[in-house]
Amino acid sequence: MLALTRRVGERIVIGDNVVVTIVDIKGDSIRIAIDAPREIKIYRGEIFDAIAAENKQAAVPQATAALDILKGIHKK
């Protein structure tokens, strides 16, 4: 992993088309501007983590009685 020290107004360029600019620092909050192509999706880490955690919880629904009940449900 690469760790860089930047000042307000300085930038980091990633690949050919992603530019990260440090806009402002207030206390322990840092405002970052990201310029990237639309097809590159950018998420706050905690949102991606929440989806990953939900998927892990949902995985492997082993034989439960609940699953058998669902089998009786048909499309409306």
Place this chain on the structure above:
Amino acid sequence: MKIQSTRFGELEVAAEHILKFEQGIPGFPGETEFAFLPYGSDSPFAFLQSTTDADLAFLIVEPFSFLPEYTFELTDEWSDQIGVSTDNPPQVFNIVSIKESLNQSTVNLLAPVVVNWRDRKAKQIILEKVEYTTKHLLFPNGLPDQTAQGGK
């Protein structure tokens, strides 16, 4: 294609029921191929069974029979990536987190699975600027009366 499944045993799955998730799914980046297994012929539920990990299966549901008001915008970037369009419309599923008590089971409305059946490609996308959560109760009004629903 032969698939080993802890839940279903050994399965023979037709190629047209194998879905490619090119980037895996969040939490399972290495799982790029799942078999689509309908849960009965007329069920809104289905399973996604990993083709490589016998232990890994997800229960998914077609949301619109449960939540007719569920809508989201599929951006052009997503559509292009998945390869869906008005000529090749997507099918949408949501992953269910099943609990022993069915009343507590939830469905992830924030991150739907979008399927391109023509090319057998799928992707779990994360919606932005929506009110939906990862833990929407599957049966917010209690369990449906199955005998009443069966004939409809």
